[in-house]
Amino acid sequence: MKPIGLLATLAYTLLLTVLFQGKPLQQSIEDGALIYQDFCLQCHQSKGQGVPGSFPPLAESDYLKNNLIQSIQGVKYGMRGPIVVNGIPYDKLMAPQGLDDEEVADVMNYILNNWGNSAPAAITEAQVRAIERP
Amino acid sequence: MKSYTLFGWLTFLSFLTSCAQENTPPIQTPTTIDYTYEMVVDGIDIPWGMAFISTDQLLVTEKSGVLYLVTKGVKKEVKGLPSIYVRGQGGLLDVALGPDFENTKRLFFTAAVNTEGGKGGNTALYSAILKDNVTLEDVNLLYKAVPNTKTAQHWGSRIVFDQEGHIFFTIGDRGNREVNPQDLSRDGGKVYRLNLDGSIPNDNPFVGQDNTKEAVYSYGHRNPQGMTVHPKTGVIWAHEHGPRGGDEINIIQAGNNYGWPEITYGINYSGTRITNKTRLPGMEQPYYYWVPSIAPSGMAFGSNAYPEWEGNLFVGSLHFEYLERLVIKNNTVVKREKILEDIGRVRNVVTGPDGLLYLGVEGKGILKIVPKG
Numbered sequence: 001m002k003p004i005g006l007l008a009t010l011a012y013t014l015l016l017t018v019l020f021q022g023k024p025l026q027q028s029i030e031d032g033a034l035i036y037q038d039f040c041l042q043c044h045q046s047k048g049q050g051v052p053g054s055f056p057p058l059a060e061s062d063y064l065k066n067n068l069i070q071s072i073q074g075v076k077y078g079m080r081g082p083i084v085v086n087g088i089p090y091d092k093l094m095a096p097q098g099l100d101d102e103e104v105a106d107v108m109n110y111i112l113n114n115w116g117n118s119a120p121a122a123i124t125e126a127q128v129r130a131i132e133r134p
Numbered sequence: 135m136k137s138y139t140l141f142g143w144l145t146f147l148s149f150l151t152s153c154a155q156e157n158t159p160p161i162q163t164p165t166t167i168d169y170t171y172e173m174v175v176d177g178i179d180i181p182w183g184m185a186f187i188s189t190d191q192l193l194v195t196e197k198s199g200v201l202y203l204v205t206k207g208v209k210k211e212v213k214g215l216p217s218i219y220v221r222g223q224g225g226l227l228d229v230a231l232g233p234d235f236e237n238t239k240r241l242f243f244t245a246a247v248n249t250e251g252g253k254g255g256n257t258a259l260y261s262a263i264l265k266d267n268v269t270l271e272d273v274n275l276l277y278k279a280v281p282n283t284k285t286a287q288h289w290g291s292r293i294v295f296d297q298e299g300h301i302f303f304t305i306g307d308r309g310n311r312e313v314n315p316q317d318l319s320r321d322g323g324k325v326y327r328l329n330l331d332g333s334i335p336n337d338n339p340f341v342g343q344d345n346t347k348e349a350v351y352s353y354g355h356r357n358p359q360g361m362t363v364h365p366k367t368g369v370i371w372a373h374e375h376g377p378r379g380g381d382e383i384n385i386i387q388a389g390n391n392y393g394w395p396e397i398t399y400g401i402n403y404s405g406t407r408i409t410n411k412t413r414l415p416g417m418e419q420p421y422y423y424w425v426p427s428i429a430p431s432g433m434a435f436g437s438n439a440y441p442e443w444e445g446n447l448f449v450g451s452l453h454f455e456y457l458e459r460l461v462i463k464n465n466t467v468v469k470r471e472k473i474l475e476d477i478g479r480v481r482n483v484v485t486g487p488d489g490l491l492y493l494g495v496e497g498k499g500i501l502k503i504v505p506k507g
Contacts, residue, residue: 038286038309039222046404080179080497093179093497095197097286098221 022102025109025122032103032110039097040107048115054092056085059115072123073134075104101128157399157425161458161470168507169440171474174492174500175204181494183228183293184484185241192486193264194500195243197225203267204500214262214270219246219255222286227257228303230293232330239264240330242276244291244303249275254282256321257289257305261332276332277303277349279321285309288322292361292433294370300335302327302370302386306357311395315354319345323394325358325372325386327351339389354392354417360433360449361386365485371421373430373449376400377408381427382420383447383467393417399425422460422467429453432482432494439489440505448473448491450480457483457493457503473503 022028043055050057058064063085064071073079078096082089099107102125112119180197187193194202194209199218202209218226224246232240241264248255256279262270288306295301307315307323315323318340326349329335340346358374370386380400384392397411399420413419424430429452436443436459447460454472457480461469474480474493482494491503 041403095180096220098219098224 022105022122022124022126025113028106028109028122029113030110032106032108035099035103035107036110039099048111048117050085052088053090056083056088056090058111058117060117061085064111064117068120069131070134072104072108072128072131075099075107076101076128076131077133101125104128155425157423159468159470161472163475164471164473169473169503169505171477171493171501171503173207173498174502175202175207175209176499178202178209178494178499180225180496181481181500182226183230183243184482184492184494184500185229185231186484186487186492187231187235189486189488192492192500193229193231193241194494195226195229197227199226199245201226201229201243201270205267210268212264212268212270214265214273216245216247216249216260216273216275219248221246221255221284223306224255224257224286224289227289227291228293230295230301232261233295233299234330242293242301242303244293246289247278248282249278250280250282252282254284256280256282256308257291259293259301259303259326259328259332261330274332276328277326279305279308283308283310288357288375290358292359292372294361294363296363296370297368299330300327301330302351302361304355304358304361304372304374306359306374307355307394311356315356315394316391316396318343318347318350318353321347323353323355324350325352325355325361325370327388351388352386352390352392354390354394354396355384356394356398359431362433362435365435365437366445371433371447373433375429376423376427378403378405379425379427381424381430383422383449384418385421391417392420399423400427421465427453428458430458432480432484434483434485434491436491437485437489440491440503448483450483450493452479452481452496455479457491477501 044050044058048059079094082091105123105125105128108123178196181194182197183195185193191205201212203212227244229243242261244259246255247258258278259276262273265271287309290304290306293303304325314320334348341348356374358372361372372386373383377400380398397414430449432450434448436446438444449458456475457473459471459473460467479496484492486492493501
């Protein structure tokens, strides 16, 4: 890459960072993949397929699609009580994982951009910060 | 080309069968059930540790960082814990009464903490005095594993004592298997042994060796979340989570290397191999191993409160949501049985002062198994 191109890329990245107060979506997805492997994979499985009846799927999940705020709340604060995901009932506890707001945004972006899911828009750290306890 | 493909498939198939093969004996559902259960206390999400002061009174740790004193089924928070680092599988972990609790009110607990600043956390052992059943005083940090990391995985932890004034506790490999469990200069993937004041016993197996964590008693562990002392022999039994398959029961002895990750009966969660070795010289074979994994947590021996179960080993299964009963004859597991099928994720099992088995069940609380009639 020519120095001028590199400079332009840097400037553009910086501009994006300033404008959106967060990192580029692609970077967020990559960071989220690591969080997913470390914190989520054991229950929700490697392709987000979950375990029917025990751990709800994240891949093509109607709950996730229709309850985005509750889903972010769940990752941020933990989740309990009965829910129905793709027609199957679940009633387990998901303990809070101790992720910071940036990590919650990253792992949400990873989940929302994988396994056939289509993200409405990138989740930002600021958005996660604003979400309060249910 | 074709023979290569065939060879590839054969390798793949043999790999599948070798790893998917269930270890014997197969788990059974009991034909007659002459026991039931009663709730002791509810509303505790992840009841990690239990320590009985009397049959009617016990301490319970909740992983999110709350210590409860439960008196006749009523729970009350005990104040005075240090700041707990709650992340992934880490948080407030086990609790145990010191051998001299009756006189000193001294208890011990393990927890994920960050005492040094910087990012992340690691497992630590504390002692404290239970003052008037309401607060902890003289909270003493006895051991802190380093370095702090932000990884979610494998903090351990369980605590037991021997009769000679030592405390044993476990710390998992902190998700860094290539670095921690086989390296005696590093924390993680170890069973530790200390004197009750936190000092290192002179007869610990690696005392005096250069660049060594002298508190280490045994190594090559992955993530031990069950440990108990055999009521008759005084020998320490522990189990640990394997990866996919390869959970192990081990008899813990000084200086032993239990092999993780050089040898294992498990594979990666993704299905890929960790190693093709299940045994190597200088590394201990497990007393028993589970394939598939049950995700064991908590461990206790049955008392004569259950005549049919005396001397049997009981292990909680997080994954299958039952208590597993293992019958042992001539040093071999000859029978496995599901107790309280579908009860929920069994985080802990302890034999109470009354000889009954007490279970910590996630999302529920503490319950006890009561013989019928």
